Amino acid sequence: MLRKLKDFQPGTAEVRELKILLHGPIGAGKSSLINSINTVLQGHNTSGALADSSAGESQSFTLKFKTHRLKKDGPGSFYPFVFTDIMGLEEDKSMGVQTKDINKILKGHVKDGYTFNPVKPIEKGKEMYISNPSLKDKVHCLVSVLPGDRISLISDDVIQKMRAVRLKARDLEIPQVIIMSMVDKACPLVKENLRKIYTSKKIKEKMEECSHKLGVPMNCIFPVQNYHEQVTNNTDMDLLILMAMTDIVRFANDYVEDQVYSANKYDEDKVCKE
Numbered sequence: 001m002l003r004k005l006k007d008f009q010p011g012t013a014e015v016r017e018l019k020i021l022l023h024g025p026i027g028a029g030k031s032s033l034i035n036s037i038n039t040v041l042q043g044h045n046t047s048g049a050l051a052d053s054s055a056g057e058s059q060s061f062t063l064k065f066k067t068h069r070l071k072k073d074g075p076g077s078f079y080p081f082v083f084t085d086i087m088g089l090e091e092d093k094s095m096g097v098q099t100k101d102i103n104k105i106l107k108g109h110v111k112d113g114y115t116f117n118p119v120k121p122i123e124k125g126k127e128m129y130i131s132n133p134s135l136k137d138k139v140h141c142l143v144s145v146l147p148g149d150r151i152s153l154i155s156d157d158v159i160q161k162m163r164a165v166r167l168k169a170r171d172l173e174i175p176q177v178i179i180m181s182m183v184d185k186a187c188p189l190v191k192e193n194l195r196k197i198y199t200s201k202k203i204k205e206k207m208e209e210c211s212h213k214l215g216v217p218m219n220c221i222f223p224v225q226n227y228h229e230q231v232t233n234n235t236d237m238d239l240l241i242l243m244a245m246t247d248i249v250r251f252a253n254d255y256v257e258d259q260v261y262s263a264n265k266y267d268e269d270k271v272c273k274e
């Protein structure tokens, strides 16, 4: 699986990098997930996306719409998939990223580096607004991150916001995946031995809760334990992260290929009619 990811190239020349958008409640483990994927790919501890050790309580730590590139072996060489990590979704309307902003991100209207204004969504005509986004600017896979230990505690407001984003992504035919983080905190047996994840009733229950709350089928939910205090790679943690990542990249790649195929087909049909 690792080799497959290391050798991966997008199936179309139109998109050099697959764009994966992470969203979810504050402190769900979005930034840690990017760090963890980096750790798995590099084979050692990394801290590129900056997880916050006090996150989860107050305001979101991530304020900018920032693209994270993952370094490959050689200098200046990066993987052909990137992550955008956005501010956590907040219950309070005056805090956290707005659903309207996420919808614009999905469609590719928001430039990298945009700083969210929690009380005002980005407007057309502004410097950071892309008026005519092409396929490369759009999001190619939406990843919802939910904390396995706190799913029941997430407010209805935040769940409703997440469902709204999901529906928008569905309308745009963008593939979607749920990452259920914090499995070590959700089940003591799993904390002791990560391999118990496949038989843990507690984890299954939590996954069912994710599925029910967001309306996503069970086969699109990936439980993971992020690297947060471990300094050396752990094969069991790596495997779960790799399983999720392989599917995310495959879904994103299928999406861009389908979009290019549909666009070409449309052009051909138009020429035939003319």
Ligand SMILES: Nc1nc2c(ncn2[C@@H]2O[C@H](COP(=O)(O)OP(=O)(O)OP(=O)(O)O)[C@@H](O)[C@H]2O)c(=O)[nH]1
Binding pocket: 025, 026, 027, 028, 029, 030, 031, 032, 033, 050, 051, 052, 053, 054, 055, 056, 059, 060, 061, 062, 086, 087, 088, 089, 181, 182, 183, 184, 185, 224, 225, 226, 227, 228, 229
């Ligand atoms: N035990 C455990 N802790 C985790 C896991 N994933 C993340 N954490 C910790 O949870 C806290 C929040 O993680 P972040 O990655 O900063 O969360 P975030 O979703 O990026 O938060 P915002 O950017 O503020 O919205 C950090 O202290 C992480 O170290 C996990 O799988 N298990």
Ligand SMILES: [Mg+2]
Binding pocket: 030, 031, 032, 050, 051, 061, 062, 085, 086
């Ligand atoms: Mg973050």
